[in-house]
Amino acid sequence: MKPQPPKGTRDYLPPEMARRESALATVKGVFERYGYAPLETPALERLDVLIGKYGEESDRLIFRILKRGERGKRGEVDLGLRYDLTVPLARVMATHQDLPKPFKRYQIQPVWRAERPQRGRFREFFQCDVDCVGTASMLADAEIVAILHETLTALGFRRHRLSLNHRRILSAFMDAAGVRADVRTAAIRAIDKLDKIGKEGVEKELEKSGTTGEAARHILGMLLEPETVSFEAYVAAAEKAVGASDAGRAGLEEMKQLASYLGHFGVPEEVLSFDLHMARGLDYYTGPIYEALIPEAGLGSVGGGGRYDFLIAQLGGPDLPATGASFGLERLIALKAEQEEVPPAAYSQVLVAVYDETVLAEGLAAAAELRAAGLKAEIYLEPQAKLGKQFSYADAKGIPFVVVVGPEELARDVVQLKELASREQREVPRAELTAALAALVAKL
């Protein structure tokens, strides 16, 4: 029996790492160009920081660490593994109160949840959060939406949709429809499913939630079919939906400002959809909410977020307004991998194969020259090995090019250059090797 990583966890081998690192570089590039800076926090947090922040069900999913020594033997615990990246952010804002604000940070780190292991659900997985803490300005929300748009574009996804709504408009909509306070959350969850289950499905869900009669009919009358909805259509519907609610009208004013800022940010109108039914499950949002959907995921959510002005304080941080988004980065990487015709080279770009030990020095010199030009160039580490074995190694590692340095070639000041995919081989003057390979690698 081969030893395995613990259930619900994975090794990231080089081919997977190559995909991840490429996607991470793209994502970080976008975040940083917008002025968001990286933050990393410890995997461990004190249990009193973690417990009671996510609700009882989630508290049970926190991995607890045994204390050292005798007290540990009695089963006492004092530390837990990070459950998400939002509680650590709130803790950081409290620990380091002199951080310049607005504090714009991104954080890409694993989190741990003791879920029952099952297909596609992991106990260790990465979260990718980008947040702006310390301003209530709609410009911050617009920036986060612009980042969602630009990140998906930079990752190579096309035809994505950004769904937007406002939490206070949604609440006012429920109030105006006459939904009872005790079933409001359930009613919101019901209409949030519109994209997946259609109007008839929502009708049934509303019934289950206890929202019936007049209220249900009012809500259903307001909902548009799930397709891209223009801002003008949204405003018209929302004005009716919120009625005379001050909170609702204030929310609508914020949405108007947000829509105008999104234009300034250059987010194209055709990717935006303003959806009165979109709710983003979580209860803590207080302002605009947004969700990124892509056809590659069956128009499922691959990221989203919203404004959460009271959460940092509730989680133990100072009283600061905040907004931000979270990406389903691992899902995006997997979706991107499905579309790839050729996976990125996981190991080297070039193998320098040497005919035998007599030409090893020349082989190593060639590899050093290629590396100095920035290429990933390795030498086969057993110079006495047959060339066939060295080629098999390149094949097994998916190394696209092999340079053969042999005594006969050395005498003529040339090398053999082989592209493994096409099995084409040609002779190249030794002095032109680096330029020739750099050109080939650039075309990959």
Added chain:
Amino acid sequence: MKPQPPKGTRDYLPPEMARRESALATVKGVFERYGYAPLETPALERLDVLIGKYGEESDRLIFRILKRGERGKRGEVDLGLRYDLTVPLARVMATHQDLPKPFKRYQIQPVWRAERPQRGRFREFFQCDVDCVGTASMLADAEIVAILHETLTALGFRRHRLSLNHRRILSAFMDAAGVRADVRTAAIRAIDKLDKIGKEGVEKELEKSGTTGEAARHILGMLLEPETVSFEAYVAAAEKAVGASDAGRAGLEEMKQLASYLGHFGVPEEVLSFDLHMARGLDYYTGPIYEALIPEAGLGSVGGGGRYDFLIAQLGGPDLPATGASFGLERLIALKAEQEEVPPAAYSQVLVAVYDETVLAEGLAAAAELRAAGLKAEIYLEPQAKLGKQFSYADAKGIPFVVVVGPEELARDVVQLKELASREQREVPRAELTAALAALVAKL
């Protein structure tokens, strides 16, 4: 009382992250150009994988995770946090037996040790390992030493020294001196301290170890003063030291091959020191061992490693020879930071400050243009804020350049460009802004 991260752990705030990311990019670049590929493993490993691999004392330092549910309430544990990166490597070699070999991987991830917290000792810290599994060739050892050299050079350290020795030469040296088997490890630890405590110190340590009389005199007679020792001097000393031992002579042959390969790799002779006394504490080495020392660390070790041909199998992996090194990456980053005159920009490179909301669209357009050119350019997220507040924000975040977009400037198609360090301000035609800033940022 401000909430803190757990004792012995740290938050990495943006200024520290900027240093780390820059050093990491350098280090990874070197590793990857030599054909070493990234690997990441879960933070959690099964306790049966972790326990019994490091010795009893270390076993006590492994953080144990409580089981879920009722059994957890009784204090049962089944998982632990990774203690180093070598046991996970052995486990990966066992889990994924079809990995192409030699398997050349690097791994930079945190490890956790429940040490008593004290100044400079952490319970969560990063290790940076680079290893080659699956070949006994000295070319692999030479490559690892070349990587040590190139990494330190690429990080900007000069005047480092690479100390080399061979475990079997050291063993034969002890045997030939007549050191009793039961005190051999203690004697080796004694001479390993030569650099720190000199010959007289070593004499005392040998006495403490129980190595006395003839054996101690023999050893002390062989040791050279701790300074750079040429390969020729080492060979002469080692030949005497190992006497007629076959294992010692075989070790010396390996060292000759290694030294020759290091020449091919272009590692300059003046950084190499061949030190008969250098032992690298750990017991598991079986061949060449190496250590990197830098004057910035008081010629303390900042990295090192060696060949460990039986360890992968001992740790539960398949029976594969291996060699590799580990970097004290966090120490190197700290040493580098001490030498820096100007820390790297932790946040943006440019703040676009807008005079008021009327010129916001133009400000955002300018920021977008700068970002499209690859610059980290943010806008102040509260457009109604006074310019003074916006400048203070740039100061607090160490943003080096501020571009002011104002209505009066807009009318003349110019912007104000201010460098915060010098407080110099100049007017730049709007069309030339991106080129001007790119040039300034490149000079930072």
